[in-house]
Amino acid sequence: MKILDVPQKGSRGRIVASRNQSGQYYRERVSPNQPATDAHCATWQNMGDVSRLWNLIEEERRLEWARLAEGTHSRPNLGLSGPLSGCQLFKKLNRVLATCQRPPLLDPPPLPQFGPNPINGFVIRQTRSRIILGLTVSPELQGQARPSLEDLMVWSWAPCPAGKSGHGLFSFLGLLPSKLGELVDIADLYLRKLEDWRKLEHRRYHVPLEGSKIFIRVVQQVNGWKNELGRFQASAQVPFNRHSRAQELAALLRRWPGANHRQSSTNRGIIER
Numbered sequence: 001m002k003i004l005d006v007p008q009k010g011s012r013g014r015i016v017a018s019r020n021q022s023g024q025y026y027r028e029r030v031s032p033n034q035p036a037t038d039a040h041c042a043t044w045q046n047m048g049d050v051s052r053l054w055n056l057i058e059e060e061r062r063l064e065w066a067r068l069a070e071g072t073h074s075r076p077n078l079g080l081s082g083p084l085s086g087c088q089l090f091k092k093l094n095r096v097l098a099t100c101q102r103p104p105l106l107d108p109p110p111l112p113q114f115g116p117n118p119i120n121g122f123v124i125r126q127t128r129s130r131i132i133l134g135l136t137v138s139p140e141l142q143g144q145a146r147p148s149l150e151d152l153m154v155w156s157w158a159p160c161p162a163g164k165s166g167h168g169l170f171s172f173l174g175l176l177p178s179k180l181g182e183l184v185d186i187a188d189l190y191l192r193k194l195e196d197w198r199k200l201e202h203r204r205y206h207v208p209l210e211g212s213k214i215f216i217r218v219v220q221q222v223n224g225w226k227n228e229l230g231r232f233q234a235s236a237q238v239p240f241n242r243h244s245r246a247q248e249l250a251a252l253l254r255r256w257p258g259a260n261h262r263q264s265s266t267n268r269g270i271i272e273r
Contacts, residue, residue, distance in 0.1 A: 093224025159212030211240030
C-alpha cells in the first residue's frame with residue numbers, strides 16, 4: 001500500500017516499510033519459504049562465528065575497537081548516519097574478511113589508502129562454444145600485482161529483463177586474480193552462482209539468460225575496509241538470436257488490442273482498389 005509520510009524504513013510487527021522508484025509503501029512481512037543455498041549457509045555461519053569471536057577477545061582490544069569506531073560512521077540511511085560501536089565495526093570488517101577467506105583481525109586496522117580500481121569496462125560476448133563475461137582492465141594497470149592485503153571482490157545478480165535500467169541487489173561471486181591482463185573472464189564464477197539462483201523458487205531467479213541484462217560490481221577491500229567510492233559498476237546485455245526475437249515481437253504485435261481490426265481495414269482497402 002503506497003503512503004504519503006515522512007521517510008521510513010524497517011519493520012514494526014508484521015508491517016514492513018519499503019520504498020521503490022514510485023515512493024514509499026507498506027507491505028506485510030513474509031518469511032521466505034525456500035531452500036537456503038550454500039552461500040546463504042556460509043554467510044549465516046560467518047555471522048555467528050564473528051559474534052562469538054567478539055566475545056572471546058580481551059577487553060583491551062574491545063576498547064581499541066571502540067576508539068576507532070568513534071570516527072567511523074554508518075552508511076547513510078534516509079539521509080541519516082551515525083558513528084558505529086566497536087562491536088559493529090569489528091563485525092563489519094571481519095565479515096568482509098571471512099567472505100574473502102582471509103584470517104580475522106583481532107586488533108583494529110588503520111584506514112587504508114586505496115589506489116585506482118583497475119576495472120574500467122564490462123562486455124559480454126557469445127562464441128560458438130561458450131559465453132564470455134569480460135571485465136576490461138585499465139591499460140596502465142595491466143600485469144601489475146595488487147597489494148598483498150587487497151582483494152577485488154566481484155558482485156552480481158541473477159539475469160534481469162533487458163529493459164531494466166538499474167539494480168540494487170548484488171550477491172558475492174568471488175575474487176579476481178592478483179595479476180590482471182587485458183580482459184578477465186568471470187563467466188565461470190557467474191554460471192556457478194547461477195546454478196544456485198536457479199534452485200530458488202522466486203520468479204526473479206528464473207529470467208532466461210539469453211537476451212537478459214547482467215549487472216556487475218567490482219569493489220576493492222583492504223583489511224575489511226571496502227572502497228565504495230571507487231567501486232566499478234556496469235551492466236551489459238547477453239547476446240540473443242535476432243531471428244527468434246523478431247518472431248517473438250511480431251507475434252506480440254499480432255496479439256495487440258486492435259491488431260485484427262487494423263489488419264481487416266488494410267485488407268478491405270486492398271480489395272476496393
